[in-house]
Amino acid sequence: MKTKFGVALVIMLLVSLMATSCAPQAVETETPVVTEAPATEAPAAETEAPATEEATYPPAPEFIDVGSSISLTGNFGSLGNLILPGYQIAIEHINADGGVFVKEYNKKIPLRLTYYDDESDPTKAVTKMETLFSEHELTAYLGGGGSSMHAASIPIAEKNKVPYLGISFALYKIHQQGYKYLFSPFPKSPNQTEDVFKILNEAIPEGERPTKVAVFAYNDDWGKEWGDLVKLRAPEYGYEIVVYEENPVGVNDWTAAIQKAKAAGADMLLTLPVFPDGSGMFKTMAELGWTPKFSLVIRAPEGVNWGESLGKIGDYVTIFPGWHYGAKFEGVDKLNARYEELYGRPADLLTGPAYACVQILAQAIEKAGTLDRDVIRDTIAAGEFDTVIGPVTFNPDGTGNVLDPLIQWQNGKMELVWPAEHATAPLIYPAPAFEDR
C-alpha cells in the first residue's frame, strides 16, 4: 500500500511538472481579462428611464474603482499612514462634486478606493495587488510606500496593464526598466542630488558655503544610486566629498562614520536614513560634538514625529519631501482644512503628493472620456495636470516633472525655504552648534 501511495504521488508529480513546462502556451489564450462591464443593479434601473438622450449611452458603472496595496503596519507603516489620508481626502473632495465626468457614459461617476494592508511584506503586496485586480474592475492602482513595496507591486500593475500612480520613492532605477504603466509625481534621486548643490550655490555667497561633504549612505540600491549621483554632482558644483560611509538599513549606530566625518573636518552632511537610524545619528552627532553647517537628511525627518522626538537636536536639518503644506497652489488650502479637521494639523508632507495622484487620475479620466485603461495611460503620459503640488507632466520613463521644494526644520516646525516664491521662512545657515541650541 505504501508503495502504491508513493507511485501515485510520483505520477502526479511528473504530470504537474509537465504541465509546468507546457502551461504558458496552453493557458495564454484562455487567460480571461475581465472585459465586460460589471453587472450592477443601479444602471439597469437607469436604462429603463425614459430619457431619450441617455439611451444612446451605455449603462455606466456605479463607481470608478481604484485599488491600493499599502503598508499600514510593519516597517513602512509610518509612510502608508501618511499617504492613505491623501488618497482618501482627494476622493472625498472629488466625490463631493458627484465624481468624475466620463464622456463615454455622459455621467459623473464617483471614485471608490479599495485598499488592503500589505503589512510591509512584498509577497503579501503581490497577493493584494492580484486580489484588487480580480475582485474589482480597476481603473488604476495607487501605490503604497517604500521602494521594496513598489518594486513588488509595480510589475503586477504592468502585467495587468493597469496605470499605477505611486509616490514616496525616489529610486530612479525602477523607472529605467521600461515600465509603461508606472507614473510617479515625486522628485527622484537625480533631482535631489543636483538640486541640493544648486540651491546652496544660489542661496549662500561663495566663501561662506560648506565645501567638505560627508555622505552617510546605505548599501541598498537607492542608497548606492543616490551616493553615486552625489559623487558625480559634488565636484561639478565645487564641493569635495571627504567622507563616504555606508551601512545596511536598520543599523542605527553611526558612531564610526561620525567620528570619521569630524576628524576630516566635514562641514556638510548628505544622508538618507530611516527614522531609527536618523534619530540615533543626530543624537550621536550631538554627543560627539560634530555639527555640520548644512545637512540634507532625506526620509527620517519627513514626519512630524521628528520634531516631537528630537527637539532641538533635530532642528536645522533640511529635506526634499516633494511637497509642503505651505506651497502656494490651488487646492492646498482645502486639503489643509480637511486634514486639520481630521488630524489636528496641516497636511503632512507625503499627503500632498498622494492627493495629487488622485487629482492626476481624475483629470486624466475626464480628458480621456473613457474608463479604458490604455487610453487613460496614454492620457496621463501626454497630459499636463494641475494639482496641489503644482503643474505636473510626465517623462517617457514615468518620472514626473514636479517642483522639488527644500524644507528645513526650524524651532520644531517644518518651513518651506526654497524656492523663494513659495517660502514660508528663509533658510537658516549655518546651523548653530548643538551645544549652543
Place this chain on the structure above:
Amino acid sequence: MLQPLVQNIVYGILIGALYGLAAVGLSLVFGVSKFLNVSHGELLMLGGYASFWIFKLLKVDPFVSIPLTIIFLLLIGFILYRLIFSRLIKLEVEKKIQNSLLVGFGLSTILQNIALRLWTADDRSITTAYSGLSFELAGIRFPAVRLISLGIAIVALISLQIFLKKTFTGKAIRATVEDWQSASLMGINIHQVYLLAFMLGCAMAGVAGTLVSICYSIDPSMGLNWTLKSMVVMVLGGLGSMVGTFVGGIILGVTESATAFFIGGNYRLIAGLLLFLIILIFRPQGLFGTKEGDK
C-alpha cells in the same frame, strides 16, 4: 589613531550594555521555566512606550520614571503569565520551548497591532534637555545619557543578582534554574517561582525598552530585531547565567563597533554573528554556561 579607536570602543561598550540588558530578561525566563518568549522584543517596546508617554504627557524624566515602567511591566508580566504562559508549565521541556515559541509568536502580533492602533506607526524617541550632552576626558567623549543608561543597566543587573542570591525567593528561583524537579521536591512552590521569574523578566525588558527609547528610537515593529539580538546574546553568554548574558552583550557591542570602525558598517552585523558562531564552536555551551545549561 588611538584616540578614535578608544572613543569607538567606549561606544561599543555602551551599546553592548544595552544588548546585554535586553537579553537578561529573556535569559532569566528561559533559565527558570524554559519558555523561549519570542515576544520579548515587544515587551521591550511596551517599556519604551511607557517611558515615552510618561515623559511626553506628565513631563517626567525617563530615568526618574523607570520605577513606574517597572511596575507597569511587572503587571503586564503578571497578566500574561496568568492568562497564557501558566497553561504551558506542565508540558515536558521540549514541548514547552515549542509551545512558548508559538504563544510568543501570537502574542507579538497582538502587541504590535495594539501598539500600532494606540500610538500609530510613527517612530518615537525621547530627547531630554541634557540629551546630546557629554563630557570629555583625555580627548574621549562620554555621552551623559548613555553613561546613565550604563549605570542603570548595571544597577538593574546587580539588584537582580542580589535578589537571586540573598533572598529566599531568589534562591528558590536559582534552584529551579538548576533542577526544577529537585526544587519542587524540596517544597519550593514552582508556580510562584515561574510567575515571579516571568514578571522579573518582563521588568528587565521594560528597563531595556526605556533605555532604547532614550538612546535610539521605538516603534511598534521594533520587537523582532530585539528578540533576535537578545536570543543571540543569551546563547553567547551561556544559558542560565545572567552575568554571562550581560558580558556577552558587551562583547557583541564592542565587536560590532570595532568592525564598523576598521572595516565598514556593512560588516558589523556579520562580524558580530561570526564571532558568536566561532565562540560556539569552541564552547558549545556559551561563554559562561555549564554543560547542563541546556537541559
Place this chain on the structure above:
Amino acid sequence: MKKNQTLLIAFIFVIVLAVIPLFIKKDNLLTYLCMILLYISLASSWNILGGYTGQVSLGHSAFFGLGALGTRLLWFAGWNVILAMLVGGIIAIVFALLIGSPAFKLRGAYFTIGTLALGQILFATVGNIFPQISSLPVQDLQSYTLVSRYYLFLAIALLTVLVAYLIANSRLGLGMMAVREQEDAAESLGVNAFRHKLTALVISAFLAGLAGGAFAFFQIGYYPQYPFSPVWTLDSTMMAYIGGTGTILGPIIGAIFFVVLKEVLSLNLAEFHPTVFGILFILVVLFLPGGFMGFWKRIRAKQNKKRESAAELSHP
C-alpha cells in the same frame, strides 16, 4: 482497507489540485494557492529536520534564500528554470554540508540559536553583495503566467510531501526519530546520530532550496536579500508546530490554516486583523497542544478506547 482509503483521499485531493487552474480563472485565488503550496513545501521540509529528527532549526530561510538566489541568477542568465532550480537546490545542499558538522556540535537551544545566527549572516551578506532589486524584464511580463507557477509550486509541494512520507516510513526515518527521542540511547543502539542528522539537514535544505527556486520564478520583483529574511523561517516553523510536527499532514494543515486564516482576517477586518489572528493562534496552541494532529490523535485514541471497552462489554 484503511490504507486504501487514505490513498484514495490523497489521490482525489491531488487530482483536484491538478485541475483547479482549469476552473479558477481569478489570479488572486491562484496566487493564494501558490502561497499555500509554497508554505506547505517550506513547513514540510522544515519538519524533516525539526519534526522528525528533533533538530529545531531557525536557519531554514538560509536554504530557501540560497535556492532562490541561485535559481534567479541562472534563470536570468538564460537557463531553463527547472535546471536552474536544481542547481539552486544543490547550492543549498552544499551549504548544508558545510555547516553540518560544526552546527551539530551544538545541542538544544544552542543549535536553534546558532542556526538563527547563520541565517542572519547570510541575510546580511546577500544584502551587501546584491543590493539591487531583481526584476523580471518588462518584455517578459506579457508571457508571465500564474498557471505555470502554480504547477511548479504544486510539483514541489508534492515532491516534498512524498519525500517526507517515504522517509517517515523507512529505516532512515526510524533512525531519525530515535535520535529525536533520545540521542545517546540511539547511539548506543548503533544509530549514527550525526549521520542521521546530517542526512535530514541535507534533504531538508534541498527541498527548501527547490521551494526558493519556485519563489524566484514566481515573484516578479524583489530584493535578493528578501528570501533570506528570518520571517520565512518563523512562519514555516509556526505552521509546522501548529499543524503538528513529526507528522506528514501536520505541516500541510498548518500551512493552510495559517495562510487562509491570515488572508480571511486581513481582507475582512481592516484594523485589528493581526490581533484577532494572534488571539486565535494562541487559543489553538493552548487548547490543542501538539497541534492539530496531536489533537486528532488524542481523539482517535479516545475513540479506540471507547470502542475497546464497548467491545469488552459486549463480550464479557
